[in-house]
Amino acid sequence: MTKPWTPRIVAFFCNWCTYTAADLAGVSRLKYASNVRVIRLMCSGRVDPQFILDALARGADGVLIGGCHPGDCHYVEGNYKMLRRFELLKRMLVDFGIEPQRVRLEWISAAEGEKVKTVINEMTQQLQALGPLGMPQKFTAWDQELEHLAQAVQARDAAAGPCPTHAAPSPTPEVVHV
Amino acid sequence: MSAKKEELRIGFYVCHCGHNIASMVDCVAVARSVEKLPGVALARDYKYMCSDPGQVLIQQDIREHKLNRIVVASCSPLLHEHTFRGATEAGGLNPFYFHMVNIREHDSWVHTDRQEATEKAKALAEAAIRRVAHHKALEIKKVPIHPDVLVVGGGIAGIHAAMTLANAGKKVYLVEREPSIGGHMAKFDKTFPTLDCAACILTPKMSEVGSHPNITLWTYSDVTKVDGYVGNYTVQVKRKARYIIEDLCTGCQDCIPNCVFKEPKFTDDFNEGLGKRKPVYIPFPQATPQVVVIDPEVCLNFKRGKNPDGSPIVSDKCKKTCVEACGEKNAIDFTQKDELKEIKVGNIIVCTGFKTFDAGRVPAYGYGTYKNVYTSLEIERLVNASGPTGGEVILREGKNPDGSPKTPKSIGIIHCVGSRDKKTNIWCSRVCCMYSMKLAHLLKEHTDAELYNFYIDMRTPGKGYEEFYNKLLEEGTHFIRGRVGEVTDWAMTPEEEGKLVIRVEDTLAGVVRRIPVDMVVLATGLEPQADAGDVRRLFNMSCGGDGWFLERHPKLAPVNTFTDGVFLAGCCQGPKDIPDTVAQAGAAAAEAMVLIDRGYVEQEPNTAFILDQECSGCKSCIPLCPYTAILFDEERKKAYINEALCKGCGTCVGACPSSSIVQNLFEDSEIFSEIEGVLSYD
């Protein structure tokens, strides 16, 4: 029995605005798609582009970054730093063949619980339409071509008999790991 | 090879939160799933983890099962992280060996499919399990609290907060942008429901503030800059030039009658434009401080235009009869400039109040078109004995046959102007029903007119409020339920001639009525101050979608903001009446005192530090820090972080091109393991 595919979204929310807004969405009992997994950071400025790529590489179909509105950053300007990274990263991801809708930056203030809901639902829908990114499956598929050789070598070695291992080992210097 | 690591023994607890979590998340299934993860020594589900027995359970398990990491899946860490860190510490572990999973606000409360919600909880829990393995023992830093407090805004909230603190022996700076403290309350005639005279209860407090040895009162001043953090704020205050040397002015006000303007001819803002004042004036008789102000816009001793520094140009063209009158006191100084003061405080209480809804935004009610349409605040001044008419209620338009000003014979009060309306403000302004009835009572007392209240719903929750409503009903004031459609001077019958006709659907009688009146009073609602956005940024607070300053928690932290050491009181947080405002001001003062009397704050140890060996000195991080916490050691050609200045945003960490900066509690390895964990589900 396989479950029907639904998108996986990894979200990085800043502690002060968007995480709080998501709390507010909860307190207000708003309902939204369960596809999102939130990771709390103190500021959107902490979002290392490596996190986004890592999430995608590990199977996220989309990454959502939530920060304070411009001018409202709890740490003055962290959100601008994220915005600048995001602009180039988005362009670069297109060069990697990744649809721009998969990575989204949203300014969501602590009061905008409703926006958390809207954005998550909207993104879930968009990703559902795009289909899976499926990087882990892609990596496996890409590496199929290595399997072929391994099998061929195995078959040949089996035919040729075992390799001589009884020969004198080469003089080995004493190995000291430092 | 490195020494064998201590074996990981994680204790995992999933909280039912009564039914809050358990109704949507299968807590037992979550515990059973987490139990199988590497490093997990035990996994339990429990009804209320935050309760005492829940916390004791953690402590016992730490001892009995030799746990060295704790993960609790329950509500938001913003709510209970502190609680569980405490329990972890009480169990004998470093509190930062704890991590919290939010499966209530971010899961059970927002999802509708139990299976999906359970899967999500499992994934979030797994992320925490993987993350907590990377946690390190950290130390909480204690930062001393500067004992002085800044109170911003001198309305009743600011006055009460300042007095409370000052009476407790704390030094307070009270900064007010108007020339006098008192705020809106100073304009009121009486207060509901007790009908005590507002001035009688307020002005003694005002003068107490003015003379209190622990209060430095700066009126006619703006807070222009706030730097620092809880316990250690550096605040810049601009003291606007009032052209009077405050210390020399005795409040004799001899200058005012001696001004070259014989008659007051400039709009008097305190009286809502109903009266006039001179270029040299005192806003109202009981103003605190008792110091006059000179308005350079209209004073003849100044000319049009500005100096390069923005200050007005002294023309010296006036005879300066005011200076003569001031005589030896020499309190008038036309060359006075705005002055910047810098103060250090540990806490800030923001009480910047509200503005009233601009009645002109509802054109159908004719404010600004028909002269006899008034706002409620205008009526407050009109019925006030020290108001522009000395308390006589006279109409702006229309004279008696003898030429004397006319007194209204019938008055309609329209409730909810600008409030409870999607077109303007959605919220109920909370005070309008009560003050409308108060004004009805006062107007009736002053004029014996026929009084009509037009309301949508009567909202009188408060001690003695419903009783006041009953009293008004007994007094014979008419209450008509229905939102007024328009106010018009278009008479359809002879009785309506020369009157303002209020058209309203009487929803109790089920008829549309036309009620001719002499005077219309618009019960305007409350709105955030026009510059609330700037003030919010200045103090690093948040605003709700409606523009009111946001409290940290609507129930449990109503006077706290998201910035430690910055508190809220009064209507800047939302509409409220005087009793609630005063209560809140007291609460804010108490919150500040908690910090002051403890003497220190504990700072989240989420600061960043630079790996000294690994830093190449590329300087990429240095311009990124808004707090200039990152410095460059020219000698060693490496960057370093001044931990005292670091606030833990992690921006430099995210940007370090060789990953040579580490943020405590948010290390790369912790985040990467969390990413791995949240994606671990099938």
Place this chain on the structure above:
Amino acid sequence: MSKPKVAFYWCASCGGCEETVVDLAEDILGVVEKVDIVLWPVAMDFKYKDVAALPDKSIFATLLNGAIRMSEQEELAVLLRRKSQYLIAYGACAQLGGIPALANQFSREQVLKFNYEDCPALANEAKTRPQAQFTEAGRTPHLSQLHHVVRTLDQVVDVDFYIPGCPPTPNLTKAAFEALLSGKLPPKGAVLAPDIALCDECERKATKPTDVAFTEFKRPHQGLWDSGKCFLAQGVVCMGPATRSGCGAACTSGNMPCTGCFGPTSRVRDQGAKMLSSLCSNVAAKDVAGIQQALAGIPDPVGTFYRYGLAKSLLRRRVDLPA
């Protein structure tokens, strides 16, 4: 007593790494004195079957350069892994994929089509493509096949150490030999170069102000650059801050910005992402249009930030290509 056996092998590479071995100059004699070279196709004639005949682990160390993008390379990598005690990824291509890994932006079909059909410098009217096998004179030789994906050595076999660089410097190579022969080795998986970014040894470091805010980016050919001043301070993308040192800042000494061939420090998972993060964070503009304008000076972020590291990046390859 016989000397330790050493093998050199090249896969998808330009030959520059081999050149470094030769560049050891007199020092190579010292190396040759201490070891027996059992395989070095670029310099000596050995047959694969001779290597295959060696007992497993009988080669003390193999220095393999070049990325793995053909079946033959893969086969030799597997073989040499089996025969060697230490397998060392030598140079940027073996460590990170190198320049050949930029082909991971294209499909095999795109690569073949361009190289055998569309390339303007080509005379191949018959549009002949390489074949896996052909029959002539009754024999059917099997030819090496191009893989879909360019790989680093460690994506194919287990690697013990890495010597970075495009090419590695003679100094690093010598030091690595010394470490190997003396047995004083770092933990497995180590990169045999300093774990600190290039700026540490760049002479221009002192000229970088502490308040750089980028308003535009220039590529090296778009200007004449002050030969003493930090490239980043001149608005030229220099990968130095995100790249390991150990090359002696060879490029910046030659008035060219660092392009990142030494790969990231051990703490970084994705060199390109980190460089992007650092550069972008320091852009001056705060509005989207201004930010985009400044970043327009980086027209090819993949080629800029992953010039050597695409195969080793977190995404490895353009994601929508066939397997």
